[in-house]
Amino acid sequence: MSVEIKFVDAPLGHEIQGVDIAKGLSDADFRAIEEAYDRYGVIIIRGQKLSPQQQVEFSRRFGPLDRYVLDKYNMKDWPEVFIVSNIIENGKPIGLGDAGRYWHSDMWVTRNPSRGSMLHAIEVPHDDSGKPLGGTWFISMQAAYDALPEDLRSRIEGRTAVYSGKKYVDFRKSRTPVDPKTGQMSADDRAGMEEREKNIAPEISHAMVRIHPRTGRKCIYYSEGSIDRIEGYSREESEQILDALHRHIMQPQFLYRHTWKVGDIVMWDNCSCIHNAIGDFEWPQRRLMHRTTLGNPAPIFKESGVMETVEVRR
Secondary structure (H helix, E strand, O other): OOOOOOOOOOOOOOEOOOOOOOOOOOOHHHHHHHHHHHHEEEEOOOOOOOOOOHHHHHHHHOOEEEOOOHHHHEEOOOOOOOOOOOEEEEEEEEEEEEOOOOEEEEOOOOOOOOEEEEEEEEOOOOOOOOEOOOEEEEEEHHHHOOOOOOOHHHHOOOOEEEEHHHHHHHHHHHHOOOOOOOOOHHHHHHHHHHHHHHHHHEEEEEEEEOOOOOOOOOEEEEOOOEEEEEEEOHHHHHHHHHHHHHHHHHOOHEEEEOOOOOOOOOEEEEOOEEEEEEEOOOOOOOOOOEEEEEEOOOOEEOOOOOOOOOOOEE
C-alpha cells in the first residue's frame, strides 16, 4: 500500500487514502499515518471494515489503550472498545447515546487525559431523504493558539483552569432533552448523569496552554461548560476571559465538520483539538460506533516547557 493524504480546506480533518487496515499495514505506512495524526490532530480513514479485535490491534500500534470510564458500555469480549449508540435491545440501550454533545477534549475529568480517540462507524443515521445525520465538529486548538490576539494570549499563558464536576453535570443536564409531557429526562439519561456524578472529582486543574508531547506545538486546552475559574483571577475576570476565549476558538477558520459514512474511522488528538457531536437524530434512526481510547504516551502533558502539576481536589 502507499499512503496518500487528501487535504480539506481546514487545519485538520484530512483524509488518509490508499489504506486497508484489515489487510495489515507496513511499518512505513503506519508511520505515515501516525505522523499525519500527530501533525494535524484529526485524520479520516474511509471505507474500513474492522472487527472489534482488528480495531483494538490497530489502536495498540499507537501505544497503550485506556478504557472508557462508563464501563457498562464497554464490550464484554473486548473491553477496550466503548460502544456509542442509541440502539435499544431488549428494552435496554446497548451503548451511550448522548456521547460528547458539547465542545470538549475527551477525558479532561482525569489527571492524565488520554492521547486521543478512534471512532469506527458501523451504522450511521439518515433522514428520510438519505442525508447522513449525527455529524461531528472538530476545532484545531493549535491553530486557534497560533492566532490568539496578544492580549488574550498573555492572559491565559502559564495559567491554570479549575474544572468543576458539579458545573459540568449541571451544564450537561441543561443540554439534555426532556419529555415534554413530564419535563423529565429519560431513565437512561438520568442513569448516565448519575454515573457521571459518581466518576468525576469535584475539582481538577489543567493548564490552559499545553505543549503537545509529540510535536512541541502549543495548544489551548479547553472544555465548554466545565471550567469553574482561572486561578489568579477573580470569578468575574475568569468569566470574561473564558467568554473571549470561547468566541475566539469558535471562528470558522479553525473548524472542520465531519459527515459520517459507514466504514469511516476518525481519529482525534485530545491535546490539539476539541470536538462536538451533533445530536440531530433520534430513535428509530440508528447510530452505532465503536470507540477505542489511546493512552497518553507521556507521563503527563507539558506546559510552558516544564512538567505540569495537575491537582485533583476531593
